[in-house]
Amino acid sequence: VSHYLQNIQTKAHLNAFVEVYEQSSLEKAKQIDEKIALGKAGKLAGMVIGIKDVLCYEGHESNASSAILKGYEAQFTSTAVQRLIQEDAIIIGRLNCDEFGMGSSNENSVHGKVLNAQDESRVPGGSSGGSAVAVQANLCTASLGTDTGGSVRQPAAFTGVIGMKPTYSRISRWGLIAYASSFDTIGIFSKSVKDNALIMEVIAGHDEFDSTSSRKPIFPYSQLLHFEKKAKVAYLKETIESPALQPEIKEQTLKVLDQLREEGHEVEEVSFPLLDYILPTYYILTTAEASSNLSRFDGVKYGYRSPNAHNLESMYKLTRTEGFGEEVKRRIMLGTFVLSASYYDAYFTKAQKVRRLIKEYTENLLQDFDYILLPTTPSTAFKFGEHSDDPVAMYLEDLFTVQASVSGVPAISIPNGKDKNGMPIGLQVIANSFKEAELYAFSNYLT
Numbered sequence: 001v002s003h004y005l006q007n008i009q010t011k012a013h014l015n016a017f018v019e020v021y022e023q024s025s026l027e028k029a030k031q032i033d034e035k036i037a038l039g040k041a042g043k044l045a046g047m048v049i050g051i052k053d054v055l056c057y058e059g060h061e062s063n064a065s066s067a068i069l070k071g072y073e074a075q076f077t078s079t080a081v082q083r084l085i086q087e088d089a090i091i092i093g094r095l096n097c098d099e100f101g102m103g104s105s106n107e108n109s110v111h112g113k114v115l116n117a118q119d120e121s122r123v124p125g126g127s128s129g130g131s132a133v134a135v136q137a138n139l140c141t142a143s144l145g146t147d148t149g150g151s152v153r154q155p156a157a158f159t160g161v162i163g164m165k166p167t168y169s170r171i172s173r174w175g176l177i178a179y180a181s182s183f184d185t186i187g188i189f190s191k192s193v194k195d196n197a198l199i200m201e202v203i204a205g206h207d208e209f210d211s212t213s214s215r216k217p218i219f220p221y222s223q224l225l226h227f228e229k230k231a232k233v234a235y236l237k238e239t240i241e242s243p244a245l246q247p248e249i250k251e252q253t254l255k256v257l258d259q260l261r262e263e264g265h266e267v268e269e270v271s272f273p274l275l276d277y278i279l280p281t282y283y284i285l286t287t288a289e290a291s292s293n294l295s296r297f298d299g300v301k302y303g304y305r306s307p308n309a310h311n312l313e314s315m316y317k318l319t320r321t322e323g324f325g326e327e328v329k330r331r332i333m334l335g336t337f338v339l340s341a342s343y344y345d346a347y348f349t350k351a352q353k354v355r356r357l358i359k360e361y362t363e364n365l366l367q368d369f370d371y372i373l374l375p376t377t378p379s380t381a382f383k384f385g386e387h388s389d390d391p392v393a394m395y396l397e398d399l400f401t402v403q404a405s406v407s408g409v410p411a412i413s414i415p416n417g418k419d420k421n422g423m424p425i426g427l428q429v430i431a432n433s434f435k436e437a438e439l440y441a442f443s444n445y446l447t
């Protein structure tokens with residue numbers, strides 16, 4: 001803990017942590033040392049973990065990086081965090097992110113931007129930018145983030161660490177401040193596959209407080225990392241041939257595929273004709289869900305209330321106008337538009353149907369193949385400000401991550417070399433629903 005506290009202090013300018021639980025972490029470390037001496041320590045004893053600012057932790061502030069939640073103190077602890085604590089992990093602090101998880105660069109945060117430790121003029125990715133940089137810069141052993149459309153995998157790729165998004169419903173969402181409830185998934189950042197798998201086996205599994213959490217059995221993932229079979233791997237022609245793809249990322253991805261062939265695995269190119277429809281589907285459905293989820297922030301129940309209001313209506317209006325950032329407002333407007341009576345069928349219903357097609361296509365492909373391999377992102381970490389005036393360019397950053405989110409299947413990003421500027425490249429591996437054990441084992445083989 002002292003080692004990490006020291007690092008957090010010397011690297012404070014990266015702005016990864018928004019709050020450090022210094023005193024309680026040191027005390028907890030002492031207690032755990034005693035438990036270790038008695039042979040009674042939990043599975044995660046020795047792990048020091050940071051949590052994204054959208055996860056509730058009783059008695060601590062949670063802001064979702066938004067001014068509207070300023071001063072809001074969590075009344076209960078999210079299930080994922082509770083399970084970490086039960087197994088003696090130490091929660092060292094709260095990590096910066098894009099407001100309500102909306103963004104791909106961590107530039108939309110009331111706490112300010114997070115710097116990529118590899119090159120401080122570049123973004124760390126988003127929305128879980130703080131969680132990624134905390135692991136990248138050795139500020140903690142591992143961290144929790146959330147992934148709605150790529151927010152764990154994309155920042156993991158940009159910072160050269162491992163980022164895992166499990167199957168939708170694999171980890172309870174209780175205590176996670178919602179963005180788009182049918183997509184939101186808690187995910188894990190770490191430097192090794194083994195650490196990642198160990199944390200997964202602790203936090204995954206059914207939870208009585210989240211009726212959508214799966215009852216399917218969980219496995220001791222960290223003990224199932226040995227991979228010896230011959231894999232059937234598909235790669236998507238349209239992703240490799242995408243004009244948006246940075247040439248070095250294409251090269252590195254093809255290299256892995258060649259290597260797999262050489263090692264006797266079956267590697268096949270398949271066509272993914274729906275690629276062009278994934279982003280519009282994702283942004284229609286997530287903004288719709290966000291507009292509904294964010295209606296609860298009205299100045300009455302949580303955090304900020306405008307001091308300039310003179311009656312009830314102006315209190316709602318001013319609180320929301322002053323409390324939400326620009327990107328969040330854009331999404332609330334988009335969401336209410338696609339849900340409005342005259343446009344509901346044209347946008348929302350249509351997008352639900354396309355979601356179903358994408359999901360079926362992906363699941364069918366995963367009946368024939370064990371894994372789908374594709375780049376995590378079209379480019380490596382870009383410079384601050386490069387996309388901030390162009391929301392569509394920013395949304396395009398999610399081109400390769402949203403397929404797994406729309407389909408609900410698990411996906412992981414692992415480091416796959418660097419570009420000419422020394423920026424990390426990510427390789428994404430997708431498996432069928434609830435195949436986390438297989439995904440970890442194959443990732444372990446690849447790293």
Ligand code: GLN
Pocket residue numbers: 100101102103104126127146147148149150151152179286398
């Ligand atoms: N960048 C995507 C978005 O802004 C993904 C965010 C996320 O996964 N939370 O919606």
